[in-house]
Amino acid sequence: MSQGKETSLELRNLIVKLKGENKSYSEIAKIVKKPRSTVQTIYRNYVMCGNVLNKSRCGRPHKLSDRDARAIVRKVKKNPKISAPKLADQIATASGKKVHPETVRRILRSGGYNGSFQKETVHLICRQSNQIFSNKNTSQKELIKKWRLCEHPQFELPRSVTVSF
Numbered sequence: 001m002s003q004g005k006e007t008s009l010e011l012r013n014l015i016v017k018l019k020g021e022n023k024s025y026s027e028i029a030k031i032v033k034k035p036r037s038t039v040q041t042i043y044r045n046y047v048m049c050g051n052v053l054n055k056s057r058c059g060r061p062h063k064l065s066d067r068d069a070r071a072i073v074r075k076v077k078k079n080p081k082i083s084a085p086k087l088a089d090q091i092a093t094a095s096g097k098k099v100h101p102e103t104v105r106r107i108l109r110s111g112g113y114n115g116s117f118q119k120e121t122v123h124l125i126c127r128q129s130n131q132i133f134s135n136k137n138t139s140q141k142e143l144i145k146k147w148r149l150c151e152h153p154q155f156e157l158p159r160s161v162t163v164s165f
Contacts, residue, residue, distance in 0.1 A: 006054055007034070009053070012052035013052055014032060015032060015039055015043060016042070016043060016046050018032075019043050025039050025040050025043070063099060063103065064097065064099065064103070064107065068091065069107045069110075072087060072091070072104060072107050072111075073107070073108065073111040073113070075090070076108055076111075083101075084101035084104040084105050087104045088100065088101045088103070088104050091104070
């Protein structure tokens with residue numbers, strides 16, 4: 001999101017003033033306690049542009065920092081069924097930043113979560129007629145209705161564990 005902290009306008013003006021007094025970049029860097037390359041860049045921008053103001057950025061600044069984005073991904077990793085509006089409310093109460101649920105979804109998509117979870121396939125087997133009912137094409141309620149009509153039902157778990165009733 002951001003590369004680093006911006007230097008204050010007073011510090012930039014001080015660097016230009018010290019350079020005007022014929023001090024070297026190294027001497028100025030020791031005085032202001034900044035790297036020599038920073039001092040050099042600030043003075044070069046002053047010479048080229050004629051002022052020491054920060055350049056304007058294109059685009060809107062991010063509402064959430066990288067740290068906030070990682071916290072959102074951690075919360076979803078801990079509780080995958082939490083909704084985006086609930087996460088947005090939690091962010092608003094915790095950090096005071098009002099965030100739209102779509103912003104939360106965008107962060108989750110960039111973190112590898114696409115909003116859908118793989119549904120476990122459950123197979124219900126009727127011993128009497130050797131019919132297999134699966135919830136791939138039907139809803140779970142319809143599947144259970146069909147299974148209860150069977151006289152000797154058997155429930156098969158996805159991990160190939162079979163339990164008889």
